[in-house]
Amino acid sequence: MPAVPDAVAARPPRRPRRFRTALAVGAVVAVASTAVLSGCADFSKQDSERKAGPFSKYNESFEVKRPPKTPPPPPEGLPTPPPGPCVDPDPNVITTCLASTAAVTPGDERGDVTVVAERTTGKIIQAKRFSEHKVLWTVPGVDGSGDGGLIDFALSPTYRQDHLMYAYITTPSDNRIVRIAKGDVPKPILTGIPKGATGNLGSMFFRSANELVVATGDAGNPAAAGNPASLGGKVLLVTDFTSGKNPPPKILASGLGANPALCPSNDTIFVADGASNADRLSQVSNNALKTVWTWPDKPGLGGCAVTEGTIAVSTIRTQQIQTLQAPTPQKPTIDKPATVLDKQYGAIGRMRPVGNGLIQFATVNKQYGPKVVSQDDRVVRFLVPSAAGGGESNM
Template sequence: MLLSAALLAGAGCARFDSAQSQPFTTEPQLAPGPTSTPPPPPPLPAKPFPKECPAPGVMQGCLESTSGLIMLPDSQSALVAERTTGAVKQVSVRAEPIQKMMIPVDGSGDGGLMDIVLSPTYTQDRLMYAYISTPTDNRVVRIAEGDPPKPILTGIPKGATGNTGSLIFTSPTTLVVQTGDAGNPAQAADPGSMAGKMLRIEQPTTVNQAPTTTALSGLGPGGGMCIDPSDESLYVTDRTPTADRLQRITKDSQVSTVWTWPDRPGVAGCAALDGTVLLNLVNTKQTVAVRMAPETGAVTGDPEVVRQDQHGHAWALEVSPDGNVWGGTVNKTSGDAMKLDDVVFPLFPQGGGFPRANDEKT
């Protein structure tokens, strides 16, 4: 397959952590996902659309540093969030970008517009949820296009650093929020603090919101979350003072550490399918694949580097409906941006889609 040419040597800086599984605080209700599909066609058209920003080999360039990324049903367009500006833009391989909304945020430090997610019933309600920083806190807001953001969950601790987090719907009615430790790891262990937690919001609403429940504690700054639709496992990445890590929460509510990186390469967004988790390592400009045996869930080998340096520092990873994988870069805030950064790019520009199992690579 064409994919094999893109695969590089394994990441030697990682180590397996055999931490024992721990019970999940409350059982997650994970939404079923699509089944595996044949490899999709290449994600980019043979003749690029003549854009004002001529960044080559990408969906869109000339963005500010990105955060949340949502692939749209046509697999050729996306909603992308700019962390420092609060802008949400619709980008496409065949059209100029359109700014859909501007969310007021405090983009200082590592805060700002940190993630976006669509309502599970978006086609009916047209609602989006965002995880943002204000001058006083981090919070979750709900946005209807054309209306100001309305708070869903406020008072999440904010620090000079340690604010990054993520959002994911694990069922049609359950929104999970990954919060950073606000630069104070002690808060992550404090049951009275919302910092460094995975918080569950049931039936998110702007009026009389039910109290959140804590699904997981002790998290460092995110990171990201992703669900493997093949077995409904939820994966979360975070950065602790001693190591970066990838954790797994199974359908039967068991929590385990899948892998740790003592050299702390900057774990970020992830995408999962059929026992393989792709995740971005921001500091080392890599995307790696962590593969697990379907029978046991045990890691089958060192993380495999599937992207090295191309497009630079990447944060978000998303799978489009056709099975291709897309990323968003953070080069402007990482300090070594090129002229046409930042970009939304295909992880495998020749096509082939999500790399799932070792025996599929020929």
């Protein structure tokens, strides 16, 4: 079996507790080779044989340098667009013709390269504009029915040394976090996250070298979110990365609904989700969810990202990106969100910041969109306007 691809390292963090996006603040700058983990996964066997050796708790996180202060223009000197229905004339579209998407993260410091998960196929793909899809991993055995499948992914903070990748997946029996090493089958790290016909989507990121923050959906059962014995509808802190019988993760907050998306910023964790009576943006504070803003009309929040003090949220049903100014101790109240993108790309799912106002987002038209075009699904590079100023407050 070929080797798992190497990622280009970046400098160690200046602050050990600084939050990072999945895949090392979204940095996969170069890939030397392609590794495909294929075949059917026997998760029952993995569950009974969970020993996979120790995982270093002294991992060193890494990040890439920030982009220049002026957000760069779309890349120049690109090859001639290939013919066919997958070509999108929009210069901000990075890649097209993806299967139904899940997590997305920048693959370089400018945001010209993307790394995106196909939820239904289990593939993690690297691409840039007009390039072919390069499959970095294929996670075997995922159940892509409903809204399950390959939900999220993150590189080990010491990927250069251990070549480990973590994935949040749906199996035939549950949702779980698995660890993947080159030439090996996925090893379970956290199992038993409830699975339902819907409500399986979640989110995760490495907060530090030995802390993985995970947001889990309620699997269509709101009662699970309030049940301390259930892993559903929670923000969890995973600190044991062996595949033996691990202690239960710490619960950072309870009460999440459907499709929770984490968007960390400095020492703050924001999370977007869909509750029974409204969609909402919350802040994890003192082991609880503190509401930042609610959308009673339920536009269907698909993702969120924080960049330059602005929180961007994407919507599925109304096909928008809205922005809010992140609360601060000096200004804890939140002004009415501003719509900065409206129905240009269809239904928008997960988002990740590049830096200095730039984000990447993935469309989810094949799963939710009322209209699917030949280029769907796509990853787009977008400059988020500042949310400073604003209008009414709802706090």
